Amino acid sequence: MNVKNNRLNRETDEKIIRTVYAMMTQQHRPIGKITVREICEEAGVHRSTFYAHYQDVYDLVEKVEQNMSRQLTESFFRKLDENAPARDCFAEIFAFIREHREFYLYYLTESRQYGILQLTWETIRDRAAAVNADPRHFGVDTTDEMAYHGIFFLSGMTAMVRLWLRNGCQEEPAALYDILYRQGAVQQAMTDW
Secondary structure, three states, rough: OOHHHHHHHHHHHHHHHHHHHHHHHOOOOOHHHOOOHHHHHHOOOOOHHHHHHHOHHHHHHHHHHHHHHHHHHHHHHHHHHHOHHHHHHHHHHHHHHOOOHHHHHHHHHHOOOOOOOHHHHHHHHHHHHHHHOOOOOOOOOOOOHHHHHHHHHHHHHHHHHHHHHOOOOOOHHHHHHHHOOOOOHHHHHHOOO
């Protein structure tokens, strides 16, 4: 195994990613307006080098999404595996998002409806299902009903994170969890009249 080439490959990959990240977050460029030519010029790499790593700009962004989702999910599960309470696990997610706020602010406004949070939610949901496949554990009767609650939760959490990011992450991550936790009572009050 050629360690020097592997290190150079990794460094080139990181340089390309940093360049696109800066274009997205600092220059506020939409993904569809970033060209491979511009990336190569700013990163100081040849087009053939770019294409050795990625198919196109969207492929690069998707790989960045997957990497960020993996890191986000790992931070959540690290807390979960320590038997931390839910508040600490979710605070870990919010702290990670705050640490990478430029990326998330850009990504959640520029890109897909749910993006990374959906990838993270799917991993968490699948792990919860593996531990306890009975939807009654969550207070619902069927897996179909659980799907409705899951999409409602995901949509609400994504919207909440967007608002938090737009407001400059003023609340601490644990306080954001407290807001999330109270949603059940607030939703019930809003629908009981």
